[in-house]
Amino acid sequence: MxxxxxxxxxxxxxxxxxxxxxxxxxxxxxxxxxxxxxxxxxxxxxxxxxxxxxxxxxxxxxxxxxxxxxGKAQAQQQKAPARIFNTAKQKLREGKMLVGATVFSPDPNIYCATANTGYDYLWIEMQHSPLTFEDVAKMIWACRGASAMPFIRVPDATEGDIQKATDIGAVGIIVPTVDTVEKAQAAVKWSKYPPEGRRSQGNGQYGALWGSDYRQIANENMVVVVMIETPIGVENAEKIASVPGIDVIFAASTDLGNFSGHRQGEKEYEALVTRIHDVTLQHGIRLGGPQAWKGRPGFTFFQGPGETQLIEAGAKVNLSAPARPAVAPVEGDKPPGGH
Structure with a gap:
């Protein structure tokens, strides 16, 4: 006044x-x-x-x-939302369903062919594959601009693994076998810059991929996925879900059976899944699982098949397609991988 x-x-x-x-x-x-x-x-x-x-x-x-x-203009400028370049993160915020294919191969052409088929993200598998960070860096760079966002399942929630993954351009970090609140906290801590985390700022191709303002907007664009895979993790699900900065909790279908000794459909197994389901949704976190679980209520983040399965399925569709007159493709018109 x-x-x-x-x-x-x-x-x-x-x-x-x-x-x-x-x-x-x-x-x-x-x-x-x-x-x-x-x-x-x-x-x-x-x-x-x-x-x-x-x-x-x-x-x-x-x-x-x-x-x-x-003063009002300055306040509005300070409150302006960060630029969201990670389309998968934007879809998560909007409550949409996400599906990602899984990549094991170091071949950039296979990576690009998979990244441009309509998947929301690619689950780059570094826990159960011989892929190196050098391999993955080349794959992401070769297919920069692809519609599918690069997510990496790192071997563990360590500073070294997550730092390398983010530096080469991953915008989603998937951490396996999260049994404790400490490991969940580590997943967030090493994925995000201060003040939300402890990620170090160094060299990498992230700036060339995502823009010169990357440091200012990286935290808003990063997706942190933690996987609950054991009965111990299920027991600690409430504490894990309480960690700030987690975007998705993933119920690992195979290892829940591996570590519990029960199979899908058995009441003991389903009780584990139900516990993860209930705690995750109560905390407002997105719930993930295998693509085969798309029919289960509450699941909206899915891991799809690997590239070899996709090649096999595509070959079967190609061979079973009805014969009809068509113009044959000209070799060399389209580079391998479709990018």
Whole structure:
């Protein structure tokens, strides 16, 4: 609120003309007071006729209003949402279903062919494959601009594994066998820059892939997926789901059976899945599982088949397609991998 005042009260031998701004209703209450002082002997009115005083007050009013508008503009700029380049993260925020194919091969052509078929992300498998970070860096770079976002299942929630994965351009980190709250915290800590995490800033191809403002927007774009795969992890599911920064909790269908000794459909196995399901959704986290579980309620993040299965399925479709007149493709018109 703006209050304009003039006073004949003497302040150290002077009279004053001025105004104040009352910000008592703002987050940081304060009153700012501005004034013009004149020698008391002549008085303010001797210096300025009434019309001049009015003009000064109007001018001062505009100054304060301008200051207020500038403050609002700065506040809005500070609250502006970060640029989201990770389309998978955006879909998660919108509550959409995500499906990703799994990649084991180091061949960039196979990677690109898979990345441009319509999947939301690619599950790059580094826990159960001989892939190296050098292999994966070349794959991601060769297919920059693909519609499927690169996610990496790292071997473990260590600084070295996650740092390398993020530096080469992964925008999703999948951490296996999360049994404890400490491991869940490590997944977030090494995936994100300060103040949300402890990721170090160093060299990498992430900037060339995602933009020069990457450091400022990386945390908003990173997807952290933790996998619960054992009865111990299920027992600690509540604590794991309470860790800030987790986007998806993934119920690992194969290892839940491997570590529990029960098979899908058995009540003991299904009780484990139900526990993960309930805790995850209660905490507002997205629930993941194999693509075969698309019919299960609450699951919206899925791991699809590997590239060899996709090649096999595609070959069967190709061989079973009905014969009809068509224009034969010209060799060399389209590079391998379709990019």
């Amino acid at each position: 703006l209050a304009v005042f003039h006073s004949r009260r003497k302040l150290k031998g002077k009279q004053s003309l001025g105004f104040s701004v009352d910000r008592s209703k703002e987050k940081k209450p304060m009153r700012t007071r501005y004034s013009l002082s004149f020698p008391a002997a002549k008085g303010v009115w001797a210096h300025f006729p009434a019309i001049g005083v009015t003009a000064i007050l109007v001018a001062l009013t505009w100054i304060v209003l301008g200051e207020a508008q500038l």
